[in-house]
Amino acid sequence: MKITIPLLWSLFSLIYSCDQITNRTESTLPYLRKQGSATQLIVDGQPFLIRGGELGNSSFTSLEYMQPVWAKLNAMHLNTVLAPVFWELIEPAEGEFDFTLYDRLIKEARKHDLKLVLLWFGSWKNSMSSHAPAWVKKDQARFPRIKDDRGKSHEILTPFSENNLQADLKAFQALMKHIKAIDEEHHTIIMIQPENEIGMLPTARDYHLLANQKFREDVPAELIEYLRKNRKNLVPEFQEVWAKNGYRESGTWEEIFGKGLHTDEIFMAWYFAKYTNAIAAAGKASYPLPMYVNAALIRPGYQPGQYPSAGPLPHLMDIWKAAAPAIDFLAPDIYFKNIEYWCDLYTRQENPLFIPEHRFDNMAATKAAFVFGHYEAIGFSPFAIESTANPENEPLGKVYHLIAQMTPIITARQGQNKxxxxxxxxxxxxxxxxxxxxxxxxxxxxxxxxxxxxxxxxxxxxxxxxxxxxxxxxxxxxxxxxxxxxxxxxxxxxxxxxxxxxxxxxxxxxxxxxxxxxxxxxxxxxxxxxxxxxxxxxxxxxxxxx
Incomplete structure (x- = not known):
């Protein structure tokens, strides 16, 4: 059966209703819960603070490579590892899935008393489609790539292709079904990140024929309805863009938002988000774990197309919320020093804070304490966590040890100004x-x-x-x-x-x-x-x- 977008919306509505019942009955399936002004991740019936670390991109592809890593993670008092799952490794031939490697790695995590947040490297990883299977990469006619404004293709699958969507969606849904089969009783896997640092390069929008056709069409009524309902609560950067054109509620993308790179980016954000939402909704139909998307942040002075544009960035928060209700929250990957600036932007509109990537530097430890305190964060996770040579003396591990001890008194008082x-x-x-x-x-x-x-x-x-x-x-x-x-x-x-x-x-x-x-x-x-x-x-x- 071909899974269409309307069917996915229906499936998601059913899942959402069931998830609310699950929450009320305090199921042991990991889920998100509001406590006062805070959002908590509930694992095995208890609030869970992710003392995390993300592995280097290729580390979680070998039992041998990971063998000495587990002890490092335990020595730093991690309770959660963020680890990628490569599409190319689980579906080397179309429709033929092999989860043997990941089954063994998941068992190792469980043996070392570590939870997992799995990162789906599917259609996009750091903008690019580097982790798509060979059978996708070699068939450009069936699985088209984006084109820049000169008509040149780049190794980024276009989000406007139904073939691209269906191929990714089927693989992700197979993954989620398998996770349910092997982990429903254990809850080793507590959260999922569909795709990784989605973004458009090297132009602000895709110029593929499929994209051009959509760009000439009217802005979807679904987005207009969201803007109308939330006009007073839009993030100010986005509201300013809409206001400049008189808060128009009908017309093409350029008629409503004006001509420019900013509109190109808004347009792409909508279709990236719709694509990702369809994948997340299909995955939740199989096994409804919490799901979030992460963003590569904007370097100062960069314009759309120079940075990975149209991803779940703070100025596009409303677009992503409107287009992707199956996504539970947006998360920043922070490699800049001004952590407060970015955390302030990402905690608007009651978006909970989770930092899935942070530079693993000498400031990571104190920043972990800060975000768990000031922002009542769900979790914190420096990147390339296995790179430390001396885990027993790692400052991050010392802070994680304190937070581990204090978790009960922290979580009991989250959302209460305490x-x-x-x-x-x-x-x-x-x-x-x-x-x-x-x-x-x-x-x-x-x-x-x-x-x-x-x-x-x-x-x-x-x-x-x-x-x-x-x-x-x-x-x-x-x-x-x-x-x-x-x-x-x-x-x-x-x-x-x-x-x-x-x-x-x-x-x-x-x-x-x-x-x-x-x-x-x-x-x-x-x-x-x-x-x-x-x-x-x-x-x-x-x-x-x-």
């Missing part, structure tokens, strides 16, 4: 946080002047997360921060430190390692974890006095 995070360097040395009656002034520990590196022109990045567990009780986890306190409800009162402890959680119970006072709290004036002290957890209680 969690926050900080990230500091020389340019950004301090911030104010509010917890109930208290205002926290949190600063880089180098501002104290106690540490030798405070004299340097550049400061190491530091960060931490803070959890309020009672009216006056708090936990701090991280490194390189100092906190002072004020009562914002009654400024006449002084705030003192009643108790401060350094410790760890063992079987979810707090164990004190040191009772902190005297010099360690500046005689009761502040709470601190110096950068030179490494990563630690502290519990402290505050009180008020006249």
């Amino acid at each position: 969690i926050d995070g900080v990230l500091f360097d020389k340019k950004n040395q301090a911030t104010l946080l509010r917890f109930g009656d208290y205002e926290f002034t949190v600063r880089h520990s180098y501002t104290l002047g106690y540490e030798e590196n405070a004299k340097n022109d550049e400061w190491e990045t530091t960060g931490a997360l803070i959890v309020q567990t009672g009216t006056d009780e708090f936990y701090l986890a991280g490194s390189g921060v100092v906190i002072t306190f004020a009562n914002v409800i009654n400024p006449a009162l002084n705030v003192g430190i009643l108790k401060a402890e350094e410790g760890r959680f063992e079987n979810s119970k707090w164990k004190v390692i040191r009772h902190l006072n005297g010099d360690q709290t500046h005689q009761g004036r502040h709470i601190r974890i110096l950068h030179g002290d490494g990563f630690a957890i502290q519990r402290f209680e505050l009180y008020n006095y006249e």
